[in-house]
Amino acid sequence: RKEVEQDPGPFNVPEGATVAFNCTYSNSASQSFFWYRQDCRKEPKLLMSVYSSGNEDGRFTAQLNRASQYISLLIRDSKLSDSATYLCVVNGGATNKLIFGTGTLLAVQP
Amino acid sequence: EPEVTQTPSHQVTQMGQEVILRCVPISNHLYFYWYRQILGQKVEFLVSFYNNEISEKSEIFDDQFSVERPDGSNFTLKIRSTKLEDSAMYFCASRSGTPAETQYFGPGTRLLVL
Numbered sequence: 191r192k193e194v195e196q197d198p199g200p201f202n203v204p205e206g207a208t209v210a211f212n213c214t215y216s217n218s219a220s221q222s223f224f225w226y227r228q229d230c231r232k233e234p235k236l237l238m239s240v241y242s243s244g245n246e247d248g249r250f251t252a253q254l255n256r257a258s259q260y261i262s263l264l265i266r267d268s269k270l271s272d273s274a275t276y277l278c279v280v281n282g283g284a285t286n287k288l289i290f291g292t293g294t295l296l297a298v299q300p
Numbered sequence: 301e302p303e304v305t306q307t308p309s310h311q312v313t314q315m316g317q318e319v320i321l322r323c324v325p326i327s328n329h330l331y332f333y334w335y336r337q338i339l340g341q342k343v344e345f346l347v348s349f350y351n352n353e354i355s356e357k358s359e360i361f362d363d364q365f366s367v368e369r370p371d372g373s374n375f376t377l378k379i380r381s382t383k384l385e386d387s388a389m390y391f392c393a394s395r396s397g398t399p400a401e402t403q404y405f406g407p408g409t410r411l412l413v414l
Contacts, residue, residue, distance in 0.1 A: 224402075228343075231389070231410075232407065232408075233391055233405040233406060233407050233408050234343060234391070234405050235405070236402050236403075236404075239402070277342075277343070282345075283356065284355075284356070285331075285348040285350070285355045285356040286331065286348070286395070286403075287333065287345040287348050287356060288333075288335070288343075288345065288393075288403055289345065290342045290343040290344070291342065292341070292342045293342065
C-alpha cells in the first residue's frame with residue numbers, strides 16, 4: 191500500500207462548483223497532516239493543516255478521520271485561481287519529514 | 301514575509317559532473333530538508349538536517365549525495381557524479397522547531413543532466 195494515496199484526477203469543474211478531494215495514508219502513527227497546493231513547476235505551498243476536529247479556512251474545509259486513515263479537502267465556490275495540483279501530505283517520523291501523495295489536479299473552467 | 305531562497309533556479313550539467321545546489325533557509329529556522337520531484341512524479345524526501353548533522357536520509361540519498369551547512373545561512377546539496385536520473389526539481393525546505401510547524405519550501409532548482 192502506498193504511504194499516501196490520492197486520486198490523480200484531473201478534476202474538471204465549472205467556476206462556482208464545490209469539489210472534494212480524498213486521501214488515505216498507511217501509517218496509523220502519523221501525527222500531522224496537511225494539504226499543500228502546487229502550481230505548475232512551482233514549489234509546494236501550504237494550504238492548510240488538518241486537525242482531528244476538522245477545520246475551515248474561507249472556502250476550504252479539511253477533515254481528518256484517524257480511524258479510517260482518511261483525509262479530505264472540500265473547496266466551495268471554485269475560482270479559476272484554484273486551478274492547481276492539491277497535495278495530501280503526512281508528517282512521517284521523528285524528523286518530521288513530509289510524505290507526499292501524487293497530488294490531485296484541479297482545473298476550474300470558466 | 302521571510303522566505304526560503306534557492307540558487308541557481310536552473311542548472312544544466314553533463315553526466316558525471318558534480319553539482320552544488322544552494323539554499324538559504326528562513327533565518328530563525330532550525331530544521332532543514334531537501335526534497336526532489338522528478339517531472340510528472342510526486343515530491344520525495346531526500347534528507348533532513350538538524351544541529352549540523354543529518355537526522356534522516358532516504359534510500360535515494362546514496363553516497364553520491366551530501367549536505368552541508370558551511371556557514372550560518374547557507375544549506376547545500378552536493379551531487380558528486382550526476383546521473384541522467386538525477387534530473388529533477390530539487391526543493392529545499394525549513395521549519396522553526398515545533399513538530400507540527402509548517403515546512404516552508406524554496407522555489408526549487410531545476411536540474412537537467414545530459
